[in-house]
Every structure is written in C-alpha cells, then in structure tokens.
Amino acid sequence: MFVTRKAEFSASHVCRVPSLSDQENQQLYGEGANPNGHGHNYLLEVTVEGDPDPATGMVINLQALKEILLREVVEPMDHRFLNYEVEPFHKVVPTPENIAGEIWRRLENNLQGLPARLARVRLYETPDHHVDIVRGDLSL
Amino acid sequence: MFVTRKAEFSASHVCRVPSLSDQENQQLYGEGANPNGHGHNYLLEVTVEGDPDPATGMVINLQALKEILLREVVEPMDHRFLNYEVEPFHKVVPTPENIAGEIWRRLENNLQGLPARLARVRLYETPDHHVDIVRGDLSL
Amino acid sequence: MFVTRKAEFSASHVCRVPSLSDQENQQLYGEGANPNGHGHNYLLEVTVEGDPDPATGMVINLQALKEILLREVVEPMDHRFLNYEVEPFHKVVPTPENIAGEIWRRLENNLQGLPARLARVRLYETPDHHVDIVRGDLSL
Amino acid sequence: MFVTRKAEFSASHVCRVPSLSDQENQQLYGEGANPNGHGHNYLLEVTVEGDPDPATGMVINLQALKEILLREVVEPMDHRFLNYEVEPFHKVVPTPENIAGEIWRRLENNLQGLPARLARVRLYETPDHHVDIVRGDLSL
Amino acid sequence: MFVTRKAEFSASHVCRVPSLSDQENQQLYGEGANPNGHGHNYLLEVTVEGDPDPATGMVINLQALKEILLREVVEPMDHRFLNYEVEPFHKVVPTPENIAGEIWRRLENNLQGLPARLARVRLYETPDHHVDIVRGDLSL
Amino acid sequence: MFVTRKAEFSASHVCRVPSLSDQENQQLYGEGANPNGHGHNYLLEVTVEGDPDPATGMVINLQALKEILLREVVEPMDHRFLNYEVEPFHKVVPTPENIAGEIWRRLENNLQGLPARLARVRLYETPDHHVDIVRGDLSL
Numbered sequence: 125m126f127v128t129r130k131a132e133f134s135a136s137h138v139c140r141v142p143s144l145s146d147q148e149n150q151q152l153y154g155e156g157a158n159p160n161g162h163g164h165n166y167l168l169e170v171t172v173e174g175d176p177d178p179a180t181g182m183v184i185n186l187q188a189l190k191e192i193l194l195r196e197v198v199e200p201m202d203h204r205f206l207n208y209e210v211e212p213f214h215k216v217v218p219t220p221e222n223i224a225g226e227i228w229r230r231l232e233n234n235l236q237g238l239p240a241r242l243a244r245v246r247l248y249e250t251p252d253h254h255v256d257i258v259r260g261d262l263s264l
Numbered sequence: 265m266f267v268t269r270k271a272e273f274s275a276s277h278v279c280r281v282p283s284l285s286d287q288e289n290q291q292l293y294g295e296g297a298n299p300n301g302h303g304h305n306y307l308l309e310v311t312v313e314g315d316p317d318p319a320t321g322m323v324i325n326l327q328a329l330k331e332i333l334l335r336e337v338v339e340p341m342d343h344r345f346l347n348y349e350v351e352p353f354h355k356v357v358p359t360p361e362n363i364a365g366e367i368w369r370r371l372e373n374n375l376q377g378l379p380a381r382l383a384r385v386r387l388y389e390t391p392d393h394h395v396d397i398v399r400g401d402l403s404l
Numbered sequence: 405m406f407v408t409r410k411a412e413f414s415a416s417h418v419c420r421v422p423s424l425s426d427q428e429n430q431q432l433y434g435e436g437a438n439p440n441g442h443g444h445n446y447l448l449e450v451t452v453e454g455d456p457d458p459a460t461g462m463v464i465n466l467q468a469l470k471e472i473l474l475r476e477v478v479e480p481m482d483h484r485f486l487n488y489e490v491e492p493f494h495k496v497v498p499t500p501e502n503i504a505g506e507i508w509r510r511l512e513n514n515l516q517g518l519p520a521r522l523a524r525v526r527l528y529e530t531p532d533h534h535v536d537i538v539r540g541d542l543s544l
Numbered sequence: 545m546f547v548t549r550k551a552e553f554s555a556s557h558v559c560r561v562p563s564l565s566d567q568e569n570q571q572l573y574g575e576g577a578n579p580n581g582h583g584h585n586y587l588l589e590v591t592v593e594g595d596p597d598p599a600t601g602m603v604i605n606l607q608a609l610k611e612i613l614l615r616e617v618v619e620p621m622d623h624r625f626l627n628y629e630v631e632p633f634h635k636v637v638p639t640p641e642n643i644a645g646e647i648w649r650r651l652e653n654n655l656q657g658l659p660a661r662l663a664r665v666r667l668y669e670t671p672d673h674h675v676d677i678v679r680g681d682l683s684l
Numbered sequence: 685m686f687v688t689r690k691a692e693f694s695a696s697h698v699c700r701v702p703s704l705s706d707q708e709n710q711q712l713y714g715e716g717a718n719p720n721g722h723g724h725n726y727l728l729e730v731t732v733e734g735d736p737d738p739a740t741g742m743v744i745n746l747q748a749l750k751e752i753l754l755r756e757v758v759e760p761m762d763h764r765f766l767n768y769e770v771e772p773f774h775k776v777v778p779t780p781e782n783i784a785g786e787i788w789r790r791l792e793n794n795l796q797g798l799p800a801r802l803a804r805v806r807l808y809e810t811p812d813h814h815v816d817i818v819r820g821d822l823s824l
Numbered sequence: 825m826f827v828t829r830k831a832e833f834s835a836s837h838v839c840r841v842p843s844l845s846d847q848e849n850q851q852l853y854g855e856g857a858n859p860n861g862h863g864h865n866y867l868l869e870v871t872v873e874g875d876p877d878p879a880t881g882m883v884i885n886l887q888a889l890k891e892i893l894l895r896e897v898v899e900p901m902d903h904r905f906l907n908y909e910v911e912p913f914h915k916v917v918p919t920p921e922n923i924a925g926e927i928w929r930r931l932e933n934n935l936q937g938l939p940a941r942l943a944r945v946r947l948y949e950t951p952d953h954h955v956d957i958v959r960g961d962l963s964l
Contacts, residue, residue, distance in 0.1 A: 554724050556722050557723075581723070583723005584725050670692070670694065
C-alpha cells in the first residue's frame with residue numbers, strides 16, 4: 125500500500141550551464157536561463173510504501189512523515205534562491221529533475237528505521253510540468 | 265489500458281485503538297483521535313484495467329462502473345459516521361488505509377463478470393493526503 | 405484593495421431542528437440530518453479590505469492575519485464535532501450559513517486595531533457548495 | 545526518471561457504432577450517443593521516461609516536447625469535431641480510449657531520435673473520468 | 685448572505701454570425717468559428733441571495749435549488765449541440781455571454797416563490813475564461 | 825456583464841524596505857525578506873465589464889484582451905526577478921498589492937478604445953493568498 129503526502133515551497137532558481145554561451149543556455153532552458161533568476165511555487169508529493177500495521181491501520185505515522193518533509197525539504201528550500209543557498213545547487217543545475225533527485229536523497233536517508241520505504245518523489249514546477257522519481261523496481 | 269472514475273462522499277470517523285490510552289492514541293493519530301469524531305470530504309478514484317473492445321472502443325461500460333461505485337461505496341458511506349454505521353469499522357480503525365482496503369474488497373467482488381479488473385483504489389482524505397492500493401502485480 | 409487568505413479545517417456536524425420530526429428534518433437537510441453526523445473538509449477564505457501602507461506595500465501584516473485565523477477558527481474547529489464541541493452549535497444548527505456567521509463574529513472582534521476591516525467570509529462545505537457573507541455596504 | 549507535460553484542447557465528438565440501433569448506442573454510450581454531438585475540454589498529460597543528462601540536468605528538452613505536443617495533437621484536434629475532421633475518427637469511435645490510442649501513436653512516431661521514450665498518455669474527458677495508456681513493460 | 689451551487693454540462697457550439705464572411709468570423713471568434721463546431725465542459729456557478737431562516741439556518745432549501753438547476757439547465761443543455769438543440773441558439777450566437785444570459789432567464793423565472801433571489805450566474809467555458817452576470821444593483 | 829481571463833507568470837522577488845533593519849523586515853515580511861529572493865507562480869485574473877454586442881454576443885474580442893495581457897504583463901514579468909528587471913520595483917516593494925497595482929495601471933492604459941473597461945485585477949501569489957483591486961465604484 126502507498127501513502128502520499130503533499131508539501132509546498134516557494135523558491136528562486138536559474139538554469140544555466142556555466143561552460144555554455146548565453147545562446148546555448150537559452151536554447152536549452154528558454155527563459156529559465158535568465159541569469160537574474162525567476163521562481164516557482166513548487167508542489168511536492170512524497171509517496172512511501174509499506175503494509176498497514178494490523179493494530180493501528182497505518183502504514184506510517186503521518187506526523188513523523190510530515191516532520192521529516194518539513195525538516196529536510198521545506199525549511200531548507202522555502203523562500204530560498206536555490207543556486208546560492210541550498211546544496212548542491214551552487215554547482216548542480218537546479219532543474220526539476222535535479223531538485224527531485226536531491227529531495228529523494230534527503231528523504232531516503234531520513235526514512236531509515238521507519239516501517240515504510242520511499243516509493244516516489246513527484247515535483248511540480250508549475251501545474252503543467254512535473255517530474256517523477258520512482259524506486260527502481262517500481263514502475264510509474 | 266486503464267480507465268479511472270472519481271466519486272466523492274462526506275463522512276465522519278474517529279481513529280482510536282480502544283486498548284491504548286488517550287495519550288497513546290493522540291501520539292498515533294494526533295487530533296484524529298478526538299473521541300467525538302471529525303469528518304472529511306473523501307475523494308475516491310477507482311481504476312480498472314482491460315483492453316478496449318474493438319467495436320465499441322471502451323474498456324468497460326462506464327455507466328455500469330458508476331452504478332457499482334454508487335451502490336457499493338457512495339450510498340453506504342456518504343453522510344455516515346463510519347465507526348458506527350459502516351462495516352467493518354465498528355471494530356477496525358477507519359484510517360484511510362483501512363477504508364481503501366474495504367473499498368477494494370467491495371469493488372473487486374462486484375466487478376466479477378465485467379470485462380475489466382480492478383487495478384487501483386486511490387482515496388484522498390484531504391487534498392494533501394491520500395493512499396493507494398494497487399494490484400499485486402502492478403506498481404505505482 | 406482586498407487581501408484574501410485561505411485556511412482549512414475538518415469537522416463533523418449534524419443538521420437537525422430538534423422540534424421537527426425525522427421526516428421534516430430529512431426534507432430540510434436531506435442526508436445531512438443523519439443523527440450520527442457526517443463530516444467535511446471545510447475550506448475558508450477570509451477577505452479584508454484596506455489601503456496598502458505606502459512604505460510597506462501591504463494592506464495588513466499577513467502573519468498577524470494568519471495567527472488570528474488559526475487561533476480563532478482553525479484550532480477551535482479543526483477535528484471537532486461542531487454540535488458538541490464548538491459554541492454556539494449545541495443550540496444553533498451548524499449549516500454553512502451559521503458556521504460562516506460565527507466565523508464572521510469571531511474574526512471581526514479580533515481584527516479591531518488592525519489597519520484593515522473584514523470584507524468577506526467565504527466557506528466551502530464541499531467544492532460544489534459554498535456561502536458568502538459580505539459587509540453590508542459591499543456587494544458580491 | 546519521468547517528465548510529464550500537460551496540454552489542453554476543446555473538441556466535439558459523437559460516440560455511436562453505425563451498425564447498432566439508437567437504443568443499443570444509448571445503452572453503450574448514454575447521452576454520448578446523441579448524433580448531433582457534444583464536446584469537452586480535453587486535458588492531456590504526456591509522460592516520457594529517460595535519464596537526466598549529467599551536464600544539463602534534463603531528461604528531454606522541454607521546448608522540443610511542447611512543440612511536438614502542439615504540432616501533433618493540439619493544433620490538429622483543438623476546436624475540431626473529431627468524427628468529421630480528425631483521422632481516424634471518421635471510422636473509429638472517438639471514445640477517450642481510442643483518442644488516447646491515437647495520441648500515443650502520433651507521439652511515439654515523433655519522439656524517435658529524442659533521448660526519452662514515451663511512457664504514459666493520460667487523457668481526461670472530464671475531471672471525473674480519464675484513461676491511461678502505459679508502456680507495456682511499465683505498470684500504472 | 686449568498687449561497688452558491690456548482691453544476692457542469694458538456695456541450696458543443698459554433699460561434700458564427702451568418703451575415704459575416706468566413707474571414708470576419710475568424711477574426712471575431714478565432715478557431716471558435718469552425719463551422720463543424722467544437723465543445724467544452726461548461727462549469728456553472730449559480731449564486732442566490734437571502735437571509736438565513738432563523739429556525740433552519742438556511743437561505744434556501746439546497747435540494748430545491750439543485751432540482752431547478754438540473755431541470756432548467758443541465759438536462760436540456762448537457763450532451764447537446766447548442767446551436768441545433770437548445771433555444772434560442774439556433775438564432776443567437778452561443779457565446780459564453782449569451783449562454784449565461786439564457787441561464788439567468790431560465791433560473792430567475794423558476795426561483796419565483798423561493799425565499800432567495802438570483803444574485804449571480806458565473807459560467808466557465810474553460811478554466812481560463814469565464815463570464816459573470818450580476819444583479820443590476822449588485823457589483824462584482 | 826463581466827468577462828474574466830486568466831494568465832500566469834513565474835517570477836522572483838524580495839520584500840524589503842531598505843531603510844529598515846533585518847529584524848524589522850523579517851517582522852514585516854517573514855521569510856519573504858530573505859535578500860537573495862525567492863519566487864512564485866503568479867496567477868492573474870483580469871476582469872473587464874461591458875455590455876455584449878447584440879450582433880456578436882461578446883463583451884470584448886477575447887483575442888485582443890489576451891494580446892494585451894501577454895504584451896503588457898506576461899512577457900515583461902515572466903521569468904524575471906521583479907526587483908531588478910521590472911519597473912517600478914527597483915524602488916517599490918513588489919508585494920502582491922503593489923504588483924497588482926502596477927498591472928492595473930498597465931492594463932487600464934491599454935484598454936482605452938476597447939468596448940469594455942477594467943473592473944478587477946486579482947493576483948494569486950500562492951493558491952492560499954491573493955489580492956484584488958476593484959474599480960472604485962464597484963464592490964467585491
């Protein structure tokens with residue numbers, strides 16, 4: 125069984141590869157390459173997988189999951205300029221793919237010891253564009 | 265191919281394990297353990313899987329699916345206090361995990377004979393929190 | 405200028421007039437008259453009106469507004485059975501009209517001294533059904 | 545990793561099997577069999593799968609994906625009467641299952657040569673009813 | 685106090701003034717002038733205004749309002765081609781402005797005798813485009 | 825009658841009054857005072873008011889309205905850092921109140937000569953927080 129919890133954070137980012145020209149960056153990222161940066165209301169959906177405890181009927185203590193999300197993702201990323209204030213984005217381009225990858229790493233480390241494992245990280249950059257990371261032995 | 269249909273019902277529930285203390289229940293379920301109960305607008309998404317009929321272009325008669333959802337889930341659960349009025353929640357804690365499990369059982373029994381099989385039950389307790397049950401040989 | 409802030413709470417209620425018969429209550433409130441109660445995820449939108457401060461560019465300190473909403477509405481009503489746990493609903497039917505009226509009274513009292521006045525309280529009982537209270541000298 | 549992009553188009557359709565009677569069509573498609581046609585705001589979600597390029601942090605150039613969606617699906621189908629103006633729906637019933645199938649074929653042909661493969665086509669006919677086509681070796 | 689109820693219908697329409705050329709119609713209505721027609725999921729919000737009854741706490745019997753909406757608007761317009769099947773659109777262009785006007789007339793006639801008067805008709809043609817008709821002595 | 829059109833833009837901003845201390849800015853704007861900036865997906869709803877043309881059934885040519893929105897608001901503000909790239913925000917704090925005010929001025933100037941006048945500008949900074957500017961002789 126899967127349990128999904130949503131969270132939101134508002135942040136700025138710039139998408140540029142420093143070794144490329146302005147024109148090449150524009151071709152890759154469109155307006156997202158503007159060096160002054162722009163921002164989004166990111167919507168995050170985190171899914172964990174496990175069996176409901178027969179006594180409590182819960183896969184995971186939801187309060188514990190919310191606290192991990194808040195501490196590991198929302199607090200460090202909300203109202204930040206990702207390239208300048210959140211690791212590893214001073215040297216990794218903060219595309220939604222890479223932001224989702226970093227969120228996956230932060231959450232997986234912190235879910236150790238809980239009775240559910242991370243199954244999917246979905247990150248919406250806008251309502252029309254999102255990415256999913258799914259555990260290797262799961263599908264979409 | 266998968267076909268998904270949504271339905272909604274508004275219900276009350278209490279999440280408490282009778283053998284545990286007030287404090288333990290509060291730790292497990294937070295405010296959800298309040299013995300007077302509270303309620304939600306539950307949003308249900310039911311997905312069935314099958315091949316479209318070459319003549320009709322449909323996996324399943326949508327009208328038939330809607331009637332099963334209405335008869336088996338919405339009518340018995342809408343505007344009810346789940347712990348007191350809907351089986352098996354007088355003795356099973358009506359967490360979203362357990363409500364989704366009960367919906368799966370009711371639907372699977374009633375889809376026998378139709379040309380599609382139940383693939384996923386997704387239940388939103390709030391827009392920020394949902395659970396999924398997925399057929400064993402499917403993934404998320 | 406108007407500033408609107410949303411908040412949510414999940415609660416149970418029963419809609420019944422004690423002096424009426426079961427059949428009369430059913431005619432008035434439909435399934436909402438079920439004496440065991442049922443529940444909703446209530447969505448509240450509170451609008452205040454004022455002029456932006458020329459120095460700060462804000463009509464009202466949003467943090468102050470959020471705290472009033474939390475203290476006066478969300479904390480006392482969230483995860484409660486309104487008829488039994490929230491005044492004045494032990495003797496006033498908690499229809500969305502009456503809940504919105506009570507929220508208006510609680511907020512208006514608490515916005516005294518802030519540089520904006522309450523302009524509208526909108527309460528969604530479901531996504532398909534909401535009520536608005538608007539200051540007498542305003543329109544919809 | 546999966547990347548999903550949304551698009552919308554507004555179109556008319558009629559769902560009827562010519563060899564069947566009015567009554568049989570009504571039983572299959574309900575009001576959707578009305579020979580004058582009716583319409584929808586179709587919402588399309590297209591998901592591609594691939595590995596993010598280590599240099600750019602992107603699975604696919606989003607601008608390229610948007611152009612394919614626009615050219616192959618939105619422009620030919622938006623503001624059209626599908627049965628009369630879009631192939632193959634002069635002879636194939638434009639159920640959501642069949643429309644999604646046609647979108648899958650158009651996109652898969654046009655994604656050749658890009659570094660990501662089509663993983664899922666999701667098509668909403670209304671907010672309450674959608675279909676999914678998922679690559680054979682993926683699950684839901 | 686205002687009470688709002690939502691309803692939906694799916695319909696086809698063509699926007700063309702017969703006395704104008706193809707090019708002039710295209711300039712006025714864009715792709716909406718396609719003579720084959722296209723369609724939408726129309727979302728309707730109907731608002732009535734009145735004082736809550738002190739005994740029942742309701743402005744209007746919601747069940748009565750739903751029945752009027754269903755009988756006067758949803759049933760005659762849902763799954764129809766408006767220009768051919770719904771009066772007065774054989775001779776009046778079914779723009780959202782004109783459809784909302786027709787809905788206003790149908791509802792106002794049928795709310796006579798109920799303790800609330802029609803205050804606003806809001807009609808969404810798409811999520812990005814809607815129109816409002818508001819009673820003359822009310823504002824937005 | 826009122827016609828409303830939505831548009832979106834993604835931008836960065838910082839909310840700080842230069843003459844105030846860090847602590848005072850933090851008290852006014854919370855995390856929004858972070859000098860590196862943060863960002864949002866801004867959702868804009870623009871409402872115009874007028875009478876439908878009896879021949880065309882339209883209050884305003886929607887294509888003309890969309891072009892004004894695009895040229896005056898979306899193109900200059902989308903993917904920009906408002907404080908550094910959009911006038912007058914190098915010296916005016918880009919709170920939602922002030923951004924909406926600037927949008928009102930840009931639109932009102934550009935709607936001259938069209939058969940409808942600006943009635944309301946609504947700007948969502950997040951789904952939970954928005955502001956409205958309404959023409960002086962209109963209400964909410």
